[in-house]
Amino acid sequence: MRFLRIVSLMSFIFAFLLIPFQAFAETKPAPDVYVIDIESTIETGLAQSLERAFNEADRIQPKAILLRIDTLGGSVNAALDIGRVIRESKIPVIAYVEHNAISAGAYIALNAKHIAMAPGSTIGAAEPRTIDGKTADPKTVAYWASDMRAAAEANGRNGEVAAGMVDVNLVIPGLKKQGQLISLSAQQAVDQKIADGIFKTQEDVLAHYGYSSTRTAEYKMSFAEKLARFVTHPFVIPVLLIIGIVGLVIELLIPGVTLPGVIGTAAFALFFFGHMIAGFAGWESLFLFLLGVLLLVIEMFVTSFGILGVAGIVAIGASVGVAVYDVKYGVQSFLVSLVFAGIAAWITIKYFGHRGAWNKLILKDQFTKEEGYVPAKSYNYLLYQEGTALTPLRPAGTAVINEQRYDVVSEGDFINAGESIVVVHVEGVRIVVRRKS
Known part of the structure; x- marks a missing residue:
C-alpha cells in the first residue's frame, strides 16, 4: 500500500539522518x-x-x-x-x-x-x-x-x-x-x-x-544541527514543501513510478526532521502529516465527495503550521506549495493520465456498432408531425402518425381517441404529444 510505503521511506530517512547526530x-x-x-x-x-x-x-x-x-x-x-x-x-x-x-x-x-x-x-x-x-x-x-x-x-x-x-x-x-x-x-x-x-x-x-x-x-x-539550520531557513521551507507536495501528488496519481514519491517523501522527512531537531516540531506534527496522507490515499478509492481529500489537505497543512516556527508563514508556504501541486496534477493528468489510478475505476467499453451493439431507434424525425389518437391518452396510449402506430404520452392532459394530436417533444424512444388546437 502506498501509505505504508511512504511511512517506511520516512522512517528509513529519519534513521539515516540520526546516525551522525552526536551528543553535545x-x-x-x-x-x-x-x-x-x-x-x-x-x-x-x-x-x-x-x-x-x-x-x-x-x-x-x-x-x-x-x-x-x-x-x-x-x-x-x-x-x-x-x-x-x-x-x-x-x-x-x-x-x-x-x-x-x-x-x-x-x-x-x-x-x-x-x-x-x-x-x-x-x-x-x-x-x-x-x-x-x-x-x-x-x-x-x-x-x-x-x-x-x-x-x-x-x-x-x-x-x-x-x-x-x-x-x-x-x-x-x-x-x-x-x-x-x-x-x-x-x-x-x-x-x-x-x-x-x-x-x-x-x-x-x-x-x-x-x-x-x-x-x-x-x-x-553536529551534522544534524547544521542540517536543521538549513532546513529551517525561511527560503528553504517553501522549496521543501513544494518538492514534497508535488512528489506525493504525482505518486498518488501515477502509482508505481516511485522516484517522485521517494523525492517527495525525502523532502518532507528533511522538513520535519530539521524542525524537530531545531525544537519547533514535535511528534504530533508528524502524526498529523501521516494522517493527512492516509486520508488522501483513502480518497482515491472511496467515494466521499471530496470530504476525505479536503480533510487530508487540512491535516497536512496543520502539520506544517504546527511544525514551523511561525504558523502564519508555515501556512502561507503550504498554500504556495498547493498551487504548484495543482499545476503538477494538471500536467500529470494531461500527459500521463493513461497511467492514472482512476482508470481502474472508469468504464472504458464503448457501445458501438463495431463492438456488436445496436443503438436504440431515434424518433426525432417525428417532431412537430401531426396524427390521431388511436386510444385514449391517460396520459399514455397509442397514436397514428404518418400512418404508423406509436406508443405516445400526452403532456398530462386527457385526450380522447380520435382527437388530432401533434408531437411536441422527443426524448430517445419517448414521444410527447399534445391536443392539436
Whole structure:
C-alpha cells in the first residue's frame, strides 16, 4: 500500500539522518573559556543551536563565553531569542566582532557584557526589513530601536548610538544626520563607547579581559544541527514543501513510478526532521502529516465527495503550521506549495493520465456498432408531425402518425381517441404529444 510505503521511506530517512547526530557533552576537562561562533545568516535554526550551546556552557561552567561574530544579519525574531539567551546567562559573555556585526548581529553583540573589535571590523546598520527586502513599518522600526537602545544601556553603552543604527529619522549631532544609519568602524565603535578595544587575535581579547593562558573549548554544531539550520531557513521551507507536495501528488496519481514519491517523501522527512531537531516540531506534527496522507490515499478509492481529500489537505497543512516556527508563514508556504501541486496534477493528468489510478475505476467499453451493439431507434424525425389518437391518452396510449402506430404520452392532459394530436417533444424512444388546437 502506498501509505505504508511512504511511512517506511520516512522512517528509513529519519534513521539515516540520526546516525551522525552526536551528543553535545564531551568528556574533556572543563575549559576556562567556551568559544561559540555566530556566523552567516541569523535564523531560527541558529537561535535554537545557540540556546543548546549556552545550556552546555551552564553544564560545564567555564569562566567566560566568547562569541566570535561574523554576520550580515538575518531574522529579527531569531536575534531577539539569541539576545535573551545572552542576557540570561550567568556566565560573562564577550562578543568578539571578527569581521561584521551588521543588523541582527549588532543587536546580538550589544547584549554581551563586553564587545571587542578586530582590525577592519564593523558594527551597526540594523534597520529591520521584511522578508522581501522592504523597510519594515514604523511601528516595527520603533520597537527594534528601543530594543537596541535597551540592550546597549543594560551594559553601560551609548543607547542613542545603538538606536541610531536602526532609526533613519534619528539625528545625533556630529555623528548622524536624518536619513542615515549608523555603521561604525572598529575605531569608531571604541570612540563611541560601544566597544572596549581593538584586538588582532582571540588570544589578545582573552588576555585583555584577564583570561590569558587559559584552556578554551569550541562549541561544534553536529551534522544534524547544521542540517536543521538549513532546513529551517525561511527560503528553504517553501522549496521543501513544494518538492514534497508535488512528489506525493504525482505518486498518488501515477502509482508505481516511485522516484517522485521517494523525492517527495525525502523532502518532507528533511522538513520535519530539521524542525524537530531545531525544537519547533514535535511528534504530533508528524502524526498529523501521516494522517493527512492516509486520508488522501483513502480518497482515491472511496467515494466521499471530496470530504476525505479536503480533510487530508487540512491535516497536512496543520502539520506544517504546527511544525514551523511561525504558523502564519508555515501556512502561507503550504498554500504556495498547493498551487504548484495543482499545476503538477494538471500536467500529470494531461500527459500521463493513461497511467492514472482512476482508470481502474472508469468504464472504458464503448457501445458501438463495431463492438456488436445496436443503438436504440431515434424518433426525432417525428417532431412537430401531426396524427390521431388511436386510444385514449391517460396520459399514455397509442397514436397514428404518418400512418404508423406509436406508443405516445400526452403532456398530462386527457385526450380522447380520435382527437388530432401533434408531437411536441422527443426524448430517445419517448414521444410527447399534445391536443392539436
